[in-house]
Amino acid sequence: MEINTPALEVHNLTASYNRKPVLWDIDFQLPQGQLIGIVGPNGSGKTTLLKNIMGLMEPDSGYVNMFGQKLDDVRERVSYVPQRESVDWDFPASVLEVVQMGRYRKNNLFKRLTARDHEIATQSLEKVNMLEYARRQISQLSGGQQQRVFIARSLAQQADLYLMDEPFVGVDAATEESILKLLTEMRQEGKTVIIVHHDLQTAYEYFDWIVLLNTRLVAAGPKDDVFTSNLLQEAYGGRLTVLSRIGDLIAKKDFPLRESDFKEKEGQGDG
Amino acid sequence: MDAFYIILTAFFIALSCGTLGTFLILRKMAMVGDAISHSVLPGIVIAFLISGSRNNIPMLIGAAAVGVITTVLIELLHKKARLQEDASIGVTFTWLFAIGVILISAFTGQVDLDQECVLYGEIAYVPLDLIVTDTGTILGPRPLWISGIMALIVLLVTRIGYKGFFITTFNPDYAKALGISTLIWHFVFMSLVSLTTVISFESVGAILVVALLIAPPATAYLLTGRLRRMLLYTAIISLLVSIGGYALASWLNGSIAGAMATVAGILFAGAYAVYKTKANRRTKVSFQKLPS
Numbered sequence: 001m002e003i004n005t006p007a008l009e010v011h012n013l014t015a016s017y018n019r020k021p022v023l024w025d026i027d028f029q030l031p032q033g034q035l036i037g038i039v040g041p042n043g044s045g046k047t048t049l050l051k052n053i054m055g056l057m058e059p060d061s062g063y064v065n066m067f068g069q070k071l072d073d074v075r076e077r078v079s080y081v082p083q084r085e086s087v088d089w090d091f092p093a094s095v096l097e098v099v100q101m102g103r104y105r106k107n108n109l110f111k112r113l114t115a116r117d118h119e120i121a122t123q124s125l126e127k128v129n130m131l132e133y134a135r136r137q138i139s140q141l142s143g144g145q146q147q148r149v150f151i152a153r154s155l156a157q158q159a160d161l162y163l164m165d166e167p168f169v170g171v172d173a174a175t176e177e178s179i180l181k182l183l184t185e186m187r188q189e190g191k192t193v194i195i196v197h198h199d200l201q202t203a204y205e206y207f208d209w210i211v212l213l214n215t216r217l218v219a220a221g222p223k224d225d226v227f228t229s230n231l232l233q234e235a236y237g238g239r240l241t242v243l244s245r246i247g248d249l250i251a252k253k254d255f256p257l258r259e260s261d262f263k264e265k266e267g268q269g270d271g
Numbered sequence: 272m273d274a275f276y277i278i279l280t281a282f283f284i285a286l287s288c289g290t291l292g293t294f295l296i297l298r299k300m301a302m303v304g305d306a307i308s309h310s311v312l313p314g315i316v317i318a319f320l321i322s323g324s325r326n327n328i329p330m331l332i333g334a335a336a337v338g339v340i341t342t343v344l345i346e347l348l349h350k351k352a353r354l355q356e357d358a359s360i361g362v363t364f365t366w367l368f369a370i371g372v373i374l375i376s377a378f379t380g381q382v383d384l385d386q387e388c389v390l391y392g393e394i395a396y397v398p399l400d401l402i403v404t405d406t407g408t409i410l411g412p413r414p415l416w417i418s419g420i421m422a423l424i425v426l427l428v429t430r431i432g433y434k435g436f437f438i439t440t441f442n443p444d445y446a447k448a449l450g451i452s453t454l455i456w457h458f459v460f461m462s463l464v465s466l467t468t469v470i471s472f473e474s475v476g477a478i479l480v481v482a483l484l485i486a487p488p489a490t491a492y493l494l495t496g497r498l499r500r501m502l503l504y505t506a507i508i509s510l511l512v513s514i515g516g517y518a519l520a521s522w523l524n525g526s527i528a529g530a531m532a533t534v535a536g537i538l539f540a541g542a543y544a545v546y547k548t549k550a551n552r553r554t555k556v557s558f559q560k561l562p563s
Contacts, residue, residue, distance in 0.1 A: 054444075054448045055447070055448075056444050056447055072450065075450045078448075080444075080445065080448035082448075086442070086444060087441060087442045088297075088441075091297060091441050091498075092495060092496050092497050092498045093441060093496075094496070094497060097497075101441075101445065104438055104446075105449065106450045106451055109451065110432070110434075137497070140496075153445075157449075
């Protein structure tokens with residue numbers, strides 16, 4: 001499938017840890033302005049894929065383009081949210097200081113942040129409902145609050161493409177919902193959000209597009225094309241419990257679809 | 272005046288070591304200073320073999336160079352060979368030290384040449400090592416000048432590069448994603464650590480340097496949750512250690528370096544007590560808040 005100026009293009013990417021291949025010949029394109037999930041079983045290379053996309057790991061072969069250009073040429077437009085566990089939350093920093101990092105650039109490291117930078121950082125905190133915690137030390141935050149701080153820092157970059165590694169891990173239901181709402185708003189503003197997600201149950205509900213991964217690329221496309229029992233079985237293999245759940249999911253998938261069609265028609269009727 | 276010289280030299284060194292130590296602790300590399308104190312041996316020997324003398328300057332250059340190599344090797348083993356940070360520190364410095372021992376036994380013969388006698392100074396001798404100009408004016412002790420200039424450089428680099436050190440220490444992956452070269456920042460920082468420790472070894476001895484790298488920032492870490500304040504507290508603690516250590520040494524008529532390291536330990540214990548009572552009070556308060 002060819003997409004006009006894809007937000008992200010991964011081309012024949014192979015990557016390994018200690019010579020063990022973790023990603024094998026991954027090749028896909030993702031469109032702009034969508035909420036996209038990267039889904040697959042544990043150890044399927046989701047995080048590794050994100051690290052290769054962000055240039056944090058050298059792939060063995062293949063390349064990655066964003067908006068048709070190399071990452072170095074479009075860094076201003078790309079933002080990365082690492083896994084929450086990847087940093088030491090006992091680090092002596094306040095919430096606001098961490099969010100302000102989103103305004104750091106290669107060429108302003110030796111300068112003070114401008115008033116505009118401070119304003120953007122504050123606004124970003126407000127968007128994730130964390131403004132009242134601005135002066136809090138980061139070790140005093142709950143898991144969900146830490147996650148929101150990371151997302152606020154990413155928002156402060158004012159990018160067009162966001163790559164987030166497991167933003168829903170260790171987050172309570174209310175926070176999960178508020179994060180999802182924020183991501184949906186971002187999509188409405190035309191941003192592209194790509195999320196590594198471990199939960200198959202919610203993936204169909206949350207995303208427009210899905211990349212199904214298990215060391216190899218199983219499928220990448222609009223969620224209805226990807227969420228078929230064949231492809232899901234291929235990604236998750238013969239795991240019985242998962243397989244029985246897949247049946248449920250596909251059954252569920254049919255129902256809410258019709259329901260949502262129905263709602264849309266209703267909506268048009270009102271307008 | 273001698274007391275003043277010793278205290279001021281100790282303070283300058285504690286200031287540089289503490290500032291760098293703050294970032295070492297946060298980067299989980301606290302034992303790097305200890306590693307450098309041993310690994311510089313081959314640098315000293317090679318410097319001696321090339322220059323043919325036990326003059327200070329070539330020794331310092333050799334030691335500082337191997338100090339930098341130490342940090343590069345540690346990083347290489349950690350990143351490329353996927354060895355844990357502490358294990359790669361252990362492997363690197365023992366290996367370099369062993370190379371130094373072999374070089375000594377094979378090439379230098381009867382010359383007394385380990386870092387104990389060549390590199391490690393004694394803080395009590397600071398007032399004896401005076402800079403005297405050609406006209407006969409005494410400019411004060413040489414270690415005082417060196418440590419003062421060094422403290423100035425360390426503070427200046429930390430001030431100018433604060434944001435870079437902050438982000439590459441807290442979240443290197445994120446810094447890289449922003450296009451910031453974590454490698455260059457790491458290398459600049461580690462070179463500064465190497466240079467500072469080697470110069471400090473020469474002025475005040477190894478034990479005190481290793482103590483000053485870790486104890487004051489570790490104490491400050493217990494007292495605050497902000498990096499800027501941690502650096503400020505480290506500076507204050509450095510001053511207390513210098514003055515208190517000297518006082519303790521003159522009272523006991525004992526080793527100055529030992530007394531300063533002891534005071535640093537006592538301050539840490541005090542800070543830990545404060546930290547614990549604070550934490551206890553906090554838990555009690557939150558229990559009271561629970562609905563009964």
